[in-house]
Amino acid sequence: MFSLRLLVGFLISTQWLTGCVSTQHLAYFQDVSGQKASLTIPDRYVPAIQPGDILSVQVSSLNPEATSFFNPYAAITVAERGNVPMQVTNTTPLLPANGYLVDANGMIELPMLGKVKVSGQTITQVKDRLRESLKEYLKEPTVNIRNLNFRVSVMGEVARPSLFSIPNEQITLLEALSLSGDVTIYGRRDNVLIIREENGNRSFGRIDLTQRDLFNSPYYYLHPNDIVYVEPTRVRAATADRTNQLLPIILSGLSFLAIIVSQF
Known part of the structure; x- marks a missing residue:
């Protein structure tokens, strides 16, 4: 009985540490209604050869x-x-x-x-x-x-941050996020950063994945050596902070309870 109570208490603490994320912030294309909708998108990106290729x-x-x-x-x-x-x-x-x-x-x-x-x-x-x-x-x-070296990097709050080699030399932002296992529940879908360097110039673009306008963005089609960064939400930062503060206390308490249980 005592062990069961201990387990229940630990699970409740873990759930509290995890925090909660509203499902409203997880959906893509939130401005698309249930009715049929269409959007004109630009032609597919054709990369130009650059020094270093x-x-x-x-x-x-x-x-x-x-x-x-x-x-x-x-x-x-x-x-x-x-x-x-x-x-x-x-x-x-x-x-x-x-x-x-x-x-x-x-x-x-x-x-x-x-x-x-x-x-x-x-x-x-x-x-x-x-x-x-x-x-x-x-x-x-x-x-x-x-x-041979068309590559893009995906980092931040995604399931599998990595550098990807693209043999067909064409990839969209959504395809790159799919390769990385999608944005986690703690990633900001409304403010994805793309870092691009071409001809010695570096540019920064922001894309909101919750709006269909992303298809018209010049950053929708990724260029060679683009870096995609998904920022963490405030919930993620708060959860990490609470975990760092309370995890040592919980572990110490569990160790103390384990010692008590071992005496019986």
Whole structure:
């Protein structure tokens, strides 16, 4: 009986420490009514190449023997890289160095073609330029380019904060939050921060996940190396403070009761 009372008291204390969060603050898109609604959203984001990017450039043509000269790096297959976003951890094996690093001047150096300016252009634009340049050396050349280091970070009040590698080079804020296990009950959904650095400039954007206007935000489509930060709510801070204050007292009390119980 005594042990049962002790257990009940401990559970009540734990519940009190956990605090409570109103379900009203947990819902997304709160301004969407039950009736059919529509919203015009901007075109999907197409990233531009930046200094620091690592590009995989694979050339093919009707003459495989001549083409091999333009492919000093082995192609990354789908089996090696995968076609779904990947969580990057301390134990994640690094991809082999089989890409071209875009230097500080926005250039890459290719066999025969020499230095080529690529920064500020989309992958499609660079592919078209290289294909035209390769016609001097190859018959009916084709070019495939992929950005090997398109990554976004998600941190703060989410279930699984992490750095994610995005092989298809397109991801939205909602998709990134889904990869991280969604915002916890202690995360602020009305004030998500996105930190973005492009061309030496750093910008900060705020998005309210409870409003459908988020689809029109320039921060809805994430860019390479974006950082998503979900702030904790006041309930989280208050809970942590109460836990730090009362947990030593509760543990001491439980230890004292355990000693008393052991005497009987």
